[in-house]
């Protein structure tokens with residue numbers, strides 16, 4: 153078990169490059185299953201979650217190699233083996249192989265991913281959609297089995313715009329006979345990136361980024377391996393932007409698509425943070441205490457739930473009272489007690505928190521309960537007056553490539569130590 157030791161109070165200054173998107177890389181790696189050839193993914197971030205997806209694909213029989221940020225997946229020898237609880241527990245997003253395995257082999261069995269720290273996270277929409285495409289689903293002894301002699305295009309209306317369900321259904325529908333329409337689809341940029349990768353492979357998909365996605369099924373022989381560069385990680389970039397604001401620093405974040413950051417840019421500006429936007433960079437300058445703002449998390453293009461904990465860290469130091477309402481995950485406030493240990497004044501009321509800004513935070517011994525909760529605690533610690541020990545850094549390593557090195561290069565005093 154590793155921890156971060158952070159001594160706060162330094163303004164972060166300089167330039168930091170955002171890595172490729174975790175949430176785009178994971179479904180794209182799963183999509184490699186479909187083509188039975190060798191695909192190449194550029195700008196894949198070197199993260200724990202990406203390693204787990206490599207392990208899942210390798211277990212299924214793929215040959216996966218990586219060199220720097222390039223991952224090569226040869227899926228010619230993949231078989232639809234049962235995916236155990238052990239692999240599924242390591243990462244929920246392993247469920248993204250469901251649609252592609254079903255489409256290629258007509259059969260898939262995975263351990264049910266179950267709930268996690270941030271909520272119950274059911275799979276019902278993935279499974280209902282696969283049933284609509286003609287699959288028979290069984291849920292027994294903690295495993296999900298999906299089987300289909302043939303998948304046929306269908307009209308699917310998602311009860312809510314689930315990112316994972318949209319991705320799994322896109323991958324399954326690519327090889328279905330006829331046209332599939334996914335309505336109330338998720339509109340996240342990572343869906344568009346998956347669409348682009350699948351279309352490069354020979355799929356026929358339109359509408360990614362809108363709430364209606366149309367997939368015209370193709371024959372398996374039509375799919376070819378593809379070479380793809382994943383989009384920048386908007387959540388990593390957003391975390392660095394908040395790091396600049398919370399430390400009163402001056403940080404330029406490069407390798408960004410500013411449009412993907414709009415909900416965050418709008419909130420930072422509303423809070424009084426100085427933000428300059430270029431073609432592929434953003435520069436954030438903190439100017440003393442931010443103003444309180446209210447935030448409600450929503451599916452894209454609303455404010456992302458994956459930035460909620462980091463913004464909460466910033467708002468603990470605001471002038472005035474802010475309200476954050478979490479509408480996506482029912483249990484995503486695990487960072488609240490930890491922020492309180494650092495001196496924050498936060499009250500939880502159902503799905504909302506009321507944050508009374510305080511002039512300063514102080515260091516403490518705190519624990520990361522999940523990925524973004526961990527990121528929020530790093531940000532709070534960078535702004536705190538003295539030292540913080542942050543346990544369970546492995547959660548942060550799931551989604552950030554060497555976070556401590558990036559922040560040290562900006563002047564932060566942060567080190568990783570083994571327990």
Ligand SMILES: CC(=O)N[C@H]1[C@@H](OP(=O)(O)OP(=O)(O)OC[C@H]2O[C@@H](n3ccc(=O)[nH]c3=O)[C@H](O)[C@@H]2O)O[C@H](CO)[C@@H](O)[C@@H]1O
Pocket residue numbers: 174175176178245271272273274275276277278279312313314315316317338457458480481482
């Ligand atoms: C690997 C990846 O891309 N993870 C992202 C993805 O997670 P993920 O794809 O798991 O998130 P979803 O969009 O599916 O979940 C959104 C909401 O829908 C619910 N739901 C989902 C599926 C289902 O079958 N039934 C159901 O009720 C979930 O419990 C949750 O309350 O989108 C989330 C929402 O932007 C992000 O926080 C995660 O970082």
Ligand SMILES: C=C(OP(=O)(O)O)C(=O)O
Pocket residue numbers: 244245270458523524551
């Ligand atoms: C919740 C997240 O990831 P996952 O869906 O993989 O748990 C996240 O990236 O913040």
